[in-house]
Amino acid sequence: MTVDVDLPDHIRARCIELGDGVLYAVKTLARQLADDPRLGERAGRLGLYAATIDSDTFDACPSLIVRYAHGPPLLDVDRIEIRDVEATGPLPDAGDEQAPAEVPDPRRQQIVARQVTDAWRRIISWLEQHASATRAALLPGASTYEIAALEQALGVRVPVELRALWLLCAGGKDTPGAGVMPDYDWALMQLGTVATSYRWQRDNRRKLGLGWSADDETVWKPSWIPFCSWSVTDTSYGLFVDAETGKVGHWDDTSVRTVGDQTLSMLLEETADKLENPQPATGRLPGLIGGRLVWEPPLAADEAALWERFTG
Template sequence: MVEVPDGIRDQCRQLGPGVVYALKVLCAHLAEDPLMGTLGWEPSEYVVHVDGETFEDCPALDVFYAYGPPALDEGMVQVRRVDVPASAPTRTTEPEHGGGSEGPLEAAVQARQTTDAWQRIASWLREHAPSTYAALKPGASERETGALEKALDVRVPASLRALWRLCAGSIDVYGAGLLPDHGWALMSLDTVVSSYQAHMESLRRQVEQFGEEEGMPLWRPSWVPFCSWSVTDLSYGRFVDGETGETGSWDETGERTVEDKSLTMLLEEMADRLEYPQMFPGAKPGLIDGTLVWGPPLTPEERAVWKPWKG
C-alpha cells in the first residue's frame, strides 16, 4: 500500500497535471518495488529522481518516501516530500557528457542493485575483515556529489552515486585495497576530481599535438574514475563510463581497457566471491590480521601469514 498525504497531493496539483500523473505512475511502481529508491539519511527513507523529460509538463522531481519499520508498519509506503531541484530544470537536449541514456526508473533500479551489493560487501567486511571495514570512509551527501558533477561538468551514473552515498573512499592504511585481483582502493571525491582533471588535461595535450585519432583515446569526458591502485597511487585505476555504464581501467603506460561489465555487476561479483569463494577461479579472498587481502599474496612474508577464506 502506498499512502500519499493530502498535503503532497495538493502540492502536486499546484505544480501541474504532469506532476500529478508522474506521482501516480511512480506510486504504482513503488507498490510493486518499494526498494527501488536510493537510501536517504533518515531511518527507512528513500528517494527517487524523476527526470524532467519522462512525463509531459513535469519538471525534474525528487520524491522522498518512507518504507517499513521503524518509520512505518511492515509493507507500508508513504510519500513524505516532493522537491523540484532548482538546478535541474526540464531538459530539451541530452547532457553534453553522458548519463543521458539512463531513465529515472532504470536509474533507480541501478542504484538499488548497487546498494544491495555494497551492503553484502560491507556486512562481510564488518564480520570477517574489521580492519578493512574500518578503512572505509562514510558516505557522501547529495550536495557533495552534486558539487563533484559541477566540477567535472559530467553527470555521474546512478550506480556510482549510490556507491558514494554509502562509501566515499578509503583512508590510507594497510588493507585499504578492496576489489579482487589487485586490491583496488576506492577514491575519495577530491581524488576523483583531481584524477579526472589530470586525465582531461592529458587528453587536451594529446589532441593539440596529434589531433583527433581513431581508436581508443587517452581519455573520454564521460569516464568517471572511482578507484585506484592504492589510496595514493593513481597510476593505475578504474572508471565508469557515464554514457554506457561500462567499467574500464587505465595503467601508467597509457593503455585503456573497457569491459562489458557495469559497476553493479562488478560489486555483485565481488560480493559473490566473498560469500562463495570456491565457485570462482582466479584471486581468492583471504585474511591477514583482520584485513582483506586477495591472493595468494605475491610476497613470501604475506603468504606465510595469509589465511584463505573458504566460506
Template sequence: MSGQQPDQGHIEARQVAQAWGRIEAWLAEHAPASFASLKAGASEEEIAALEDAIGVRVSDGVRALWRMHAGAESTAGAVFMLGNWALMGLDAVGAVYRERMLFQRQNEAEGYMAWKTPWIPVCSYTVTDTSYGLCVDGDSGTVWGWEEIAVVTPRFDSLTDYLEEMADALEAPGLVVGPMPGVARGALLWGEPSDPAVKDAWVPLA
C-alpha cells in the same frame, strides 16, 4: 550528462546498494581492517560540488556507492576491492578526471584514446597511487580499467556486475575463478600476496 533513463538509474542505484550491502556485511564480520578503512558517505552537496568541478553528472550507480562510502583511508587494509583496488575519495576522483582529460586533449591528435568525458574513476591502485584504476562510463555503464600510459580495457559490463561478482566471491569462494580472496591481519586481499611477511599471514577463504 549521463545517458541513463530515470528508471534505469533508479534500478542501478538499488542494485549497487544491495551488492555493496553484502560486501560491507562480509567485511564487518571477516575483514575488520578493511572495514575500518572505509570513509563515511558523501553528502549530495559534496557530490554536486564534484560534478560542478568536472562538468559531468555521475551515474546513479556511482552516486549510490558514494552515498554509502566516499572512498577509503590510506591504511594497510584499504586495497580490498575485487582485483586488489582501493576505493577513491572524491578529491582523488576530481584530480584524476581532470588529469586524464587534459592528457586526452593534449594527445588526441596522435590517435590516443586515454579518456572520454563520461568516464568517472572509482578505484585506484592504492589510495595514494592513482596511476592505475577502474572507471565507470556514465553512458554505457561499462567499467573500464585504465593504465598510466593511455591504455584502457573493458573489465565489467557495469558497476553492479563488478560489485555482485565481488560479493558472490566472498560468500561462495569455492566457486571463484581467478585470484582467491583471503584475509591477512584483518585485511581482505585477492590472490596470494607477494610480500613474504603478508604472505605468511594470508589465509585463503576456500
C-alpha cells in the same frame, strides 16, 4: 554562509538559445558563486562582476562570459543576480541530423541504484564479520552536496550507479587494508582524488602535445569517471565508469585504456558473490592478513606467508 543567487527567466532562455550545455554550466557557476560571490572580476561599475567559463570545462558549451551583480549598490540586499550571458567562442555544431538526447528511465535508474546498494551492503556485512581492518578503512557515504560539487569540478553528471555507491561510501582511508575490489585490491578513491585524477587524465596528453583521435585508445573520454585505483593515493592504475554506458573500464601507467563488458552493479555483485561463496569462484580469490581483505597472496614473501585463503 552562502548567498542567494537569482537566475532570471530571460537569462535561462538565453542559455537555452546558446546550446544544450550552457544552462547546466551557468547553473554550476551559480552554485560556486553562492559560496564565493567574488569569484569573478570587477566589471567597471561598483557591484558588477564578470566570470568566465572555458569551453573545455563543459560538454556542448562554448566559452562564456557571465556578468552578475552582487549586493549594494546594484541590489538592495546581499544577494547575486545573473545579468547577462555572452558566448565568446564558437557555438557547438549540432549537425543537421543530431539525434535527441536519450531521457533516463527513472524506473531503470531506481533498479540500478538498488542493485548497487544491495551488493555493497553484502560486501560491508562480510567485511564486518571477517575483515574488520578493511571495514574500518572505508569512509562513510558522501552527501548529495559533495557529489554535486564533484559534478561541478568535472563538468560531467555522475551516473546513477556511482552516485548510489558514493552515497554509501565516499572512498577509503590512506591506511593498509583499504583495498576492497578484485582483482588487484583496488581501493575506492576519495572524491577529491577522483577530481584530481580525472583532470590529469583529460589534460595530460594535451600538455605533452600529443594529437587526439576518436579511435585512439589512449584518449580519456569526458564520460569516463574514475572510482578505484591501485591504492588510495596511487592512481597510476585504476578503474572508471563510463557515464554514457555504465560499463567499467581500466587504465594503466602506459596510458592504455580499455572498457569491459561489466557494469558497476555487476562488478559489485560479483565481488559480493566471491566473498560469500568463495569455493566455486574463479579468478583471484579472497584471503585475509590480520583482519585485512587481500585478493590473492601478496608478492612480498613475508606478507605471502601470513596470507590465509578464505574458504567460507
